[in-house]
Amino acid sequence: MDTYIRAQTLIRKIESMSGNEERSLVRVLINVLSHSLSLVMAELIKTREMDVSQLEAIHITGYSQLTQDQIDTITRISRSALVGSKNKAVRLTFHDCVGGCNGCLNVNNPDNKGLEGLVADIETVYQDNNFSEIISRADLWALLGIWSINQTIIANNEDCDTCEEVPDLEVTFKWGRKDCATAPYSDDDVGLPAATFDHAELMEFFSDEFDFNDREVTALMGVHTLGAAKIFNSGFHGTWISGGANGTSGAVFFNNQYFINMASLDWNLAQRLCTSLSDVDSDLCSNGETTGWQWNVAGKGFNLNADMSLFKDFDTDSDGKPSCTYSTCPPAPTTTVVEEFAASNTVWIQEFSKVYTKMLAHGSHELQDVN
Numbered sequence: 001m002d003t004y005i006r007a008q009t010l011i012r013k014i015e016s017m018s019g020n021e022e023r024s025l026v027r028v029l030i031n032v033l034s035h036s037l038s039l040v041m042a043e044l045i046k047t048r049e050m051d052v053s054q055l056e057a058i059h060i061t062g063y064s065q066l067t068q069d070q071i072d073t074i075t076r077i078s079r080s081a082l083v084g085s086k087n088k089a090v091r092l093t094f095h096d097c098v099g100g101c102n103g104c105l106n107v108n109n110p111d112n113k114g115l116e117g118l119v120a121d122i123e124t125v126y127q128d129n130n131f132s133e134i135i136s137r138a139d140l141w142a143l144l145g146i147w148s149i150n151q152t153i154i155a156n157n158e159d160c161d162t163c164e165e166v167p168d169l170e171v172t173f174k175w176g177r178k179d180c181a182t183a184p185y186s187d188d189d190v191g192l193p194a195a196t197f198d199h200a201e202l203m204e205f206f207s208d209e210f211d212f213n214d215r216e217v218t219a220l221m222g223v224h225t226l227g228a229a230k231i232f233n234s235g236f237h238g239t240w241i242s243g244g245a246n247g248t249s250g251a252v253f254f255n256n257q258y259f260i261n262m263a264s265l266d267w268n269l270a271q272r273l274c275t276s277l278s279d280v281d282s283d284l285c286s287n288g289e290t291t292g293w294q295w296n297v298a299g300k301g302f303n304l305n306a307d308m309s310l311f312k313d314f315d316t317d318s319d320g321k322p323s324c325t326y327s328t329c330p331p332a333p334t335t336t337v338v339e340e341f342a343a344s345n346t347v348w349i350q351e352f353s354k355v356y357t358k359m360l361a362h363g364s365h366e367l368q369d370v371n
Contacts (some may be wrong), residue, residue: 086148093145099190100363103137103179113233138177156253170353174367219351238302259342
């Protein structure tokens with residue numbers, strides 16, 4: 001078995017350095033070796049000479065190691081699928097990891113609307129470049145999420161003249177996540193968190209699903225600094241951070257502005273009329289259609305109830321309307337954490353790095369270092 005793995009690794013190195021004719025020949029050799037391996041595995045199963053977990057790992061992943069050169073090549077090729085979609089790539093990692101990071105998404109679930117195009121684009125790159133021989137989809141999605149955050153940190157710091165620079169993300173990519181049998185698609189409903197959650201519901205969800213504490217949840221929610229919602233996707237509408245570091249458009253810079261805005265602006269609670277939304281084709285709006293109850297500041301951004309529950313304590317009625325306004329709601333149990341993150345990019349990034357690493361490992365027990 002070790003001989004086969006070494007031979008396969010060598011062939012892949014040769015393939016990466018060869019022309020088209022040599023590449024075709026190498027693929028033939030790989031197919032021959034794979035067929036031979038299947039025969040050997042069948043015999044080993046009969047004789048019980050190989051542990052079932054070893055067989056399963058080879059069958060599902062198809063590789064035994066990843067090198068930094070391979071990771072760099074995969075990232076370079078795959079980033080073409082992320083043009084204008086870095087925020088979606090980060091969102092995809094969360095939606096994938098609820099229920100365990102497995103490279104599968106139910107694109108028919110309304111909570112996943114807006115991600116179907118990105119999943120299809122990444123899958124095209126995955127298939128066209130035979131990445132299944134090198135990396136699982138779950139690993140690729142995690143890798144691209146990390147890369148996207150790093151790129152939006154770089155963009156923030158390049159644009160930042162007088163603001164506080166964001167330190168480097170302290171997340172090291174590890175591999176070994178296994179795809180579900182139908183990857184990249186699934187019919188499973190993994191139970192994503194609701195936008196209408198109050199504080200207790202939000203913390204209960206993340207505790208049950210990820211074993212996160214309140215501070216970890218608050219740090220992770222800061223990822224909405226890259227986010228945007230569309231009324232025809234989620235029923236809510238707006239960009240969490242409408243202004244970038246120097247007044248540029250939001251959803252492109254990774255920084256603590258999410259917390260700064262939450263703790264310092266005078267937020268208005270409202271349902272917005274679909275036909276009044278400036279970036280929506282009003283012909284697509286249903287008669288009298290509105291957003292759900294959301295928190296808004298013109299020209300600055302918006303928050304969902306789940307966001308504002310980090311800073312304000314409130315209940316919601318059956319329509320999702322909070323029981324108080326920004327000025328009358330009492331502080332939430334995590335108000336001081338929001339203020340701490342608002343005061344320092346460094347403190348927030350350190351906490352975010354830890355919880356994002358923990359999230360990306362959800363459902364996996366033995367992730368491996370890149371060689």
